[in-house]
Amino acid sequence: MQERLHLQNHPGINPQPFSSKVLSIIEDSIILEQSYCYPKGGGQPGDTGTLSGQGISERFTEVHARELIHHPVNDVSTFKIGQVLDCTIDVPRRNSLAITHTAQHIVSAMADELWDATTVGNQLGTEESRIDLLFDDKTKFSQQVIQDKVNEIIGSNRSVTVANWTADEILTDDRVRNRSFVSRILERLPSHVEHMRVVNIEGIDICPCAGSHVDNVSQLTQIEITRIKQKGAGKIRLYYTM
Ligand SMILES: [Zn+2]
Numbered sequence: 001m002q003e004r005l006h007l008q009n010h011p012g013i014n015p016q017p018f019s020s021k022v023l024s025i026i027e028d029s030i031i032l033e034q035s036y037c038y039p040k041g042g043g044q045p046g047d048t049g050t051l052s053g054q055g056i057s058e059r060f061t062e063v064h065a066r067e068l069i070h071h072p073v074n075d076v077s078t079f080k081i082g083q084v085l086d087c088t089i090d091v092p093r094r095n096s097l098a099i100t101h102t103a104q105h106i107v108s109a110m111a112d113e114l115w116d117a118t119t120v121g122n123q124l125g126t127e128e129s130r131i132d133l134l135f136d137d138k139t140k141f142s143q144q145v146i147q148d149k150v151n152e153i154i155g156s157n158r159s160v161t162v163a164n165w166t167a168d169e170i171l172t173d174d175r176v177r178n179r180s181f182v183s184r185i186l187e188r189l190p191s192h193v194e195h196m197r198v199v200n201i202e203g204i205d206i207c208p209c210a211g212s213h214v215d216n217v218s219q220l221t222q223i224e225i226t227r228i229k230q231k232g233a234g235k236i237r238l239y240y241t242m
Contacts, residue, residue, distance in 0.1 A: 012212025
């Protein structure tokens with residue numbers, strides 16, 4: 001699998017342009033020898049941006065990955081294998097997603113803290129994001145209570161740091177919430193993955209995550225929970241903007 005170089009950069013805001021050789025062209029996508037783009041996954045949309053140089057200036061749409069990181073473009077015919085290009089990631093979009101993503105950790109942590117609710121899904125967006133929460137008793141849920149609690153934390157000064165932990169370290173640390181749920185996710189990882197990146201919001205939450213985050217919660221703006229949807233037995237879908 002191609003190395004996910006975006007993981008090396010924390011905070012995940014203000015990604016720098018980088019150069020790379022075109023390794024191959026697969027269907028509508030350019031594969032670079034190395035890429036710092038975030039590929040869609042874990043509820044966070046992939047980066048978009050521009051590939052330029054050698055007479056080329058082409059936008060790429062949402063980056064995605066399996067083994068290789070794909071940068072989809074409108075017209076692959078102008079690209080050649082071996083050429084070196086500059087890749088510029090759309091900074092405002094990435095920054096907005098890193099902010100929204102960091103807030104998601106806090107909302108999920110507070111839902112656990114207040115009501116033992118587990119986050120079972122999320123989809124981040126630059127306009128609106130959503131989180132699916134699973135409750136034993138969802139009548140306890142209060143939109144105002146969680147919004148106030150999250151905004152109080154956003155108004156504080158807490159660092160957001162990353163570290164690499166083994167699965168064992170993750171599953172035996174009491175500060176990691178919903179460890180039975182996390183354990184099911186870790187089981188699906190390929191066996192060669194020995195360490196996972198763990199994101200630590202000082203005093204609030206520790207969880208394994210490969211997404212983009214800020215490095216201090218004071219960089220976040222206040223959240224507004226705009227609406228909720230009942231999603232069947234025990235589940236609430238919560239929408240928020242920032
Ligand atoms: Zn995250």
